[in-house]
Amino acid sequence: MLGTLYGIGVGPGDPELLTLKAVKVLKQVAHVFAASSSNNDYSLAHHIVRDHLSPDTPLDQLAFPMTFNSERLEDAWQANCEKVVEILRQGKNVAFLTLGDPLTFSTFIYLMRKIKSRLPEVVVTVIPGVTSFQAAAACAGLPLGEGEEAITIISGAKGADRLKEVVSVADNVVLMKTYKQFPQILSQIRESGLEDRCCFVSRCGLEGEIVERDFERLSAMGQPHYLSLMIIKKRGIES
Numbered sequence: 688m689l690g691t692l693y694g695i696g697v698g699p700g701d702p703e704l705l706t707l708k709a710v711k712v713l714k715q716v717a718h719v720f721a722a723s724s725s726n727n728d729y730s731l732a733h734h735i736v737r738d739h740l741s742p743d744t745p746l747d748q749l750a751f752p753m754t755f756n757s758e759r760l761e762d763a764w765q766a767n768c769e770k771v772v773e774i775l776r777q778g779k780n781v782a783f784l785t786l787g788d789p790l791t792f793s794t795f796i797y798l799m800r801k802i803k804s805r806l807p808e809v810v811v812t813v814i815p816g817v818t819s820f821q822a823a824a825a826c827a828g829l830p831l832g833e834g835e836e837a838i839t840i841i842s843g844a845k846g847a848d849r850l851k852e853v854v855s856v857a858d859n860v861v862l863m864k865t866y867k868q869f870p871q872i873l874s875q876i877r878e879s880g881l882e883d884r885c886c887f888v889s890r891c892g893l894e895g896e897i898v899e900r901d902f903e904r905l906s907a908m909g910q911p912h913y914l915s916l917m918i919i920k921k922r923g924i925e926s
């Protein structure tokens with residue numbers, strides 16, 4: 688008998704945004720894993736759930752390199768997949784922690800694919816989590832979508848090179864991963880004439896939270912924290 692693989696969304700940072708279902712499953716699993724693609728992911732995910740884990744439940748980090756090099760990534764996925772497969776083969780239920788939601792820009796997606804290809808009969812259960820952009824919209828008091836509006840969520844990891852294409856069809860855009868290519872992202876926003884229509888949110892629900900609508904201040908800010916995103920509303924930002 689194989690154990691079940693649970694992908695658990697732990698929310699974007701505030702431990703009170705952890706769902707009751709996530710807590711219930713965390714109390715039952717035999718082994719917990721979390722990604723350490725950045726120290727933030729691992730330590731924050733652990734911090735969010737620590738009050739709900741039994742001291743006897745092992746918590747291991749799986750190292751994923753922060754790179755677009757497909758060969759290095761493939762090797763890391765394979766090695767990490769084997770660690771999880773080993774525990775599942777012992778018939779133990781395993782939880783993989785994800786910041787926000789497990790099926791939204793998450794390492795869980797890759798891990799789940801790999802594990803399913805190694806163990807096609809494995810049962811995978813996903814416990815959804817509050818996403819970072821839902822929490823950011825709440826914290827900034829900005830509607831993400833209303834009426835017939837279209838919302839598009841894209842990654843800014845490569846500098847928001849798809850922003851122009853996306854704003855031509857979407858009313859509201861969420862740009863995730865705005866930390867590394869921040870100057871390029873600001874240039875894309877400027878070139879699209881959206882300077883007064885964006886709201887930057889960093890470390891939402893955590894110490895050091897920033898909500899900034901002023902484009903000049905954003906331009907002077909320097910590289911933001913890894914946990915940062917941008918909400919862009921084509922029709923304008925309400926204050």
Ligand SMILES: C[S@@+](CC[C@H](N)C(=O)[O-])C[C@H]1O[C@@H](n2cnc3c(N)ncnc32)[C@H](O)[C@@H]1O
Binds near residue numbers: 786787789818890
């Ligand atoms: C690998 S993605 C994870 C997304 C996550 N699965 C979700 O559902 O929101 C990491 C990105 O999520 C965003 N993020 C996660 N937590 C955040 C927070 N507390 N405040 C602002 N952005 C956050 C940032 O854009 C960060 O670069």
